[in-house]
Amino acid sequence: MLSIVIATLAILLLGITILARLPVHWWWIRSCEFPRLQIATLALLTLLFAPFSEAPWRWLIVSSSLVTLVVQACYILPWTRLWPVQVQRAEPGHDERCLRLLIANVLTPNRNAEGLIELIRRHSPDIVLTLESDDWWGQQLDTALASQWPHAVRIPQDNLYGMHLYSRLPLVSPRVERLIQDDIPSISTGITLPCGDDIQLYAVHPRPPAPNESEESLWRDAELLLIGKRIHDAPVPTLVAGDLNDVAWSRTTRLFCRISGMLDPRRGRGMFSTFHAHYPVLRWPLDHVFSSEHFTLRDMQRLPGFGSDHFPILTTLCYRPSRADEHETPDADRDEHREAHATIREGKEREQET
Incomplete structure (x- = not known):
């Protein structure tokens, strides 16, 4: 009986691994991309239990677990210290x-504004970006942050997609845009660094x-790829930040990086997992x-929680264009550009169904 249970789990993990590779937009398929580390851990456990299983289940467990483990490792290893860094150290x-x-991401119903404000004051960032912030959150943040x-x-907004950006540094032509859906905002702005240079x-x-x-x-994919296309068409010094509702190793995020040429500072350093703050296993x-x-x-660095389901993340990047040639910039081929164009077009044309 134990052998059947372990074999069933091993086959299930392999099935989820295969589903995650399908190039479709269905939510239940795309969600298979998220728990790659958890799936790999379970596959390792089934592999360790394989010697205690009976034949012929033993070889089915071994083969399924090994395939799952290898495929998942190929996706997650770049976000460990076993991989070369993608963004060079300053x-x-x-x-x-x-x-x-x-x-x-403050989590709109969370009302521990003082916890976040204390983190902001302690770490004194140049830019603060909050997500899911409604009128109440805006009032708390304005009172605490407006002077500095x-x-x-x-x-x-009260639909979980509100957004507030606070900056010590001057903003250049800031714009609020609704790129794909009318109720989902984004911000595009220039920032003038203390050295006098502008970045996007x-x-x-x-x-x-x-x-x-x-x-x-x-619609998520279309928004990310539209921003990636903009960056590709106007290659100025650029940062992209926020809750992408997507994992670093997903099909869409990796395509976004190839379309835009953007680099992920976590590669070679760690996952810096920010969600879910209350459930370490997930x-x-x-x-x-x-x-x-x-x-x-x-x-x-990932900062301590303050009641939200997301941990805050703090990043310090230095504008060093003279070191640009030290980076290997990802690049998309013609088929990937076509795929991005098709996704953007479909995202703009189709109405969302919930």
Whole structure:
């Protein structure tokens, strides 16, 4: 009986692994991309139990578990210290070229604003980006931050897609955009660094593929790829930050990086999993910072929780265009550009079904 149970689990894990590779937008398929670390861990356990199983189940367990483990490892290893870093480490000095960015999905019903404000004051970032922030959150943040972070873009919404951006540094032509869906905002703005150079920032929070949100990932994918296309068409020093409602190793996020040429500072350093803050076993990286080749990384850390279902993440990047050639910039081929164009077009044309 034990052999049958272990074999069933091994086959189930292999099935989920295969489903995650299908190029479709259905939410239940795309959700198979999220728990790769958890699936790999379970596959390792079934492999360890295989010697205690009876034939012929033993070889079925071994073969299924090995395939699952190898495939999942190929996806998650780049986000471990076993892999080369993608964004080079910043050298000491050049503080006037560095930008400290704090991202926090506050979870709208969470009312522990003081917990987040204390983190902001302690770490003193140049830019604060909050997601899921409504009018109440905006009032708390305005009262606490307006004097030291005077430049702001406020988009209070009560649909879990509100967004607030606070900055010590001057913002250049900030715009609120609704790229794919009218109720999902994003922010596009220039930022003037203390050294006098301008960089571009996109702040995003697309709708996730989930039963109560969207039956498909199409509209999330279209928004990310549209931003990627913009970056590709106007290759200026750029940062992309926010809760992407997608994991770093997903089909869409990897395509976004190839379309845009953006780099992931976590690669070679760790996953920095930010969600779910309350369930350590079910945790993956949803909150992201991507940079163009013009930046090096000084520091990246996940901060303590403050009542939200997301941990905040704090990243310090330095604008060092003279070191751009030290990076291997990802690049998309013609078929991938066609795929991105088709996804963007379909996302704009189709109405969402929930």
